[in-house]
Amino acid sequence: MLFSVGLSLVVLLSVVGAATVERVEYDYYKIPSNARDHRLMVQAVKDYPEVVTIVEYGQTYEKRTISLLKIGVNTGEQKKAIWMDCGIHAREWIAPAFCRTLSKRSFKTTQLDCGGRTDLNRNFNANWGTARVSFECCDNTFCGIKPVSEPEAQAVTYFVGNRKEDFLCFLTIHSYSKMLLVPFGHPNFIASNYDELKKVGRGAADAIRSVHGKDYTVGTSPDVMYANSGSSQDWARMQGIPLTYTFELRDDGTFGFELPQDQIQPTCEEAYSGALHIITYAHDKTFSGATATAATLWSMLLALGVTGTTLM
Numbered sequence: 001m002l003f004s005v006g007l008s009l010v011v012l013l014s015v016v017g018a019a020t021v022e023r024v025e026y027d028y029y030k031i032p033s034n035a036r037d038h039r040l041m042v043q044a045v046k047d048y049p050e051v052v053t054i055v056e057y058g059q060t061y062e063k064r065t066i067s068l069l070k071i072g073v074n075t076g077e078q079k080k081a082i083w084m085d086c087g088i089h090a091r092e093w094i095a096p097a098f099c100r101t102l103s104k105r106s107f108k109t110t111q112l113d114c115g116g117r118t119d120l121n122r123n124f125n126a127n128w129g130t131a132r133v134s135f136e137c138c139d140n141t142f143c144g145i146k147p148v149s150e151p152e153a154q155a156v157t158y159f160v161g162n163r164k165e166d167f168l169c170f171l172t173i174h175s176y177s178k179m180l181l182v183p184f185g186h187p188n189f190i191a192s193n194y195d196e197l198k199k200v201g202r203g204a205a206d207a208i209r210s211v212h213g214k215d216y217t218v219g220t221s222p223d224v225m226y227a228n229s230g231s232s233q234d235w236a237r238m239q240g241i242p243l244t245y246t247f248e249l250r251d252d253g254t255f256g257f258e259l260p261q262d263q264i265q266p267t268c269e270e271a272y273s274g275a276l277h278i279i280t281y282a283h284d285k286t287f288s289g290a291t292a293t294a295a296t297l298w299s300m301l302l303a304l305g306v307t308g309t310t311l312m
């Protein structure tokens with residue numbers, strides 16, 4: 001259902017998704033199980049080796065492999081790509097649920113118990129340590145002992161940074177507060193394409209509202225929430241990736257991180273609509289007039305559950 005919308009855009013994703021639903025019994029709108037996720041992941045690669053690839057791009061704090069799912073035809077050529085990660089903050093379990101429904105398959109690399117771990121979304125090399133962070137390792141906003149001190153942040157930095165010119169979008173999925181955040185988290189910095197980011201973000205919020213009537217606020221962190229520094233979104237924008245957004249999914253705080261199961265489906269549906277708006281914009285801007293061959297020109301990279309920190 002979600003993927004019929006994206007047929008013209010992410011063709012390969014839709015093919016994979018449709019076929020998976022038939023092959024594997026899996027309810028994407030229940031709190032998922034890691035073992036089944038992994039099975040689905042392996043099954044996807046078996047079934048569609050020409051479309052789906054598992055890319056190992058780093059290791060976690062616990063030395064477990066971090067993988068991502070690459071969806072796209074392997075043409076042997078360097079292509080443009082969309083980055084999407086979900087689950088950088090483990091307790092925001094609705095975020096990976098969204099990536100699972102987006103990809104219709106998923107994988108899980110690690111699930112740690114947290115105790116004094118670094119907040120990865122304060123650990124990137126983007127005005128690191130300058131706004132609303134803690135240098136106390138027991139605090140929720142502990143930004144690490146230095147920029148990119150954490151292996152999970154290193155892995156993203158290395159993987160994305162090595163081909164940053166190929167990325168059109170960098171979408172990082174979090175919860176909660178129903179917001180679409182644009183760079184930058186530090187109030188003293190403004191993105192060079194701030195107007196574009198806001199405009200596209202508002203379009204995405206409109207798309208979200210049209211699905212289940214939920215209002216998502218669009219703006220920079222300091223404008224709509226609070227300042228921060230060292231986020232992956234800010235880092236990605238500073239690398240030159242033009243369209244970088246942080247999705248803060250439902251809800252408003254009634255349930256907070258423990259979003260009830262019956263809200264998974266509507267949350268994913270509306271978030272998909274918002275993400276699709278951004279991806280479509282990026283696509284059209286980059287490949288105007290090349291729709292027919294777009295599938296061979298780009299791919300999607302979904303990094304799910306990259307860490308196990310339990311921080312916000």
Ligand SMILES: [Zn+2]
Nearest residue numbers: 089174175312
């Ligand atoms: Zn988060």
